[in-house]
Amino acid sequence: MTRQIGPIGPDIDLDEEEVRLPDGSRLTEAGAEQLAERVLEQRRAGRPSLIGGSAHTPPLTVRVRPDVRSALEEIAHQQGRRLADVSREALDEYVARHR
Numbered sequence: 001m002t003r004q005i006g007p008i009g010p011d012i013d014l015d016e017e018e019v020r021l022p023d024g025s026r027l028t029e030a031g032a033e034q035l036a037e038r039v040l041e042q043r044r045a046g047r048p049s050l051i052g053g054s055a056h057t058p059p060l061t062v063r064v065r066p067d068v069r070s071a072l073e074e075i076a077h078q079q080g081r082r083l084a085d086v087s088r089e090a091l092d093e094y095v096a097r098h099r
Contacts, residue, residue: 050088060091 012019019027027035050057064072076086 014027014029014032021027021031025031047057049055072086072090073083076083079086
C-alpha cells in the first residue's frame with residue numbers, strides 16, 4: 001500500500017507500509033528520523049537573537065492603523081528590508097528620543 005504524506009494520523013510501520021514523499025522517493029525509518037531531526041532543529045533555531053549569542057529576544061506585537069502599516073511596508077520595500085526591521089528601527093529611534 002502507498003500513502004501520500006498529509007495530515008498527521010496514526011503511527012505506521014514504514015517497514016510494512018510504503019509511504020512516498022512529494023518527490024516520489026520512499027520514506028524509510030532512517031529517512032523519517034533524519035526528517036524529524038531537521039524539523040526539530042529548525043524549530044529550535046528560530047530567529048537569531050538581536051543581542052547575540054543564545055540570549056532570548058522577546059517579541060512585541062502592536063496594532064497600527066492600516067495607513068501606518070502601508071507606509072512602513074513601502075519604506076521596507078524601497079530599502080529592500082523586512083517590515084520587522086524597519087518597525088524595530090522606528091521604535092529604537094523613538095526610545096532614543098524620549099529617554
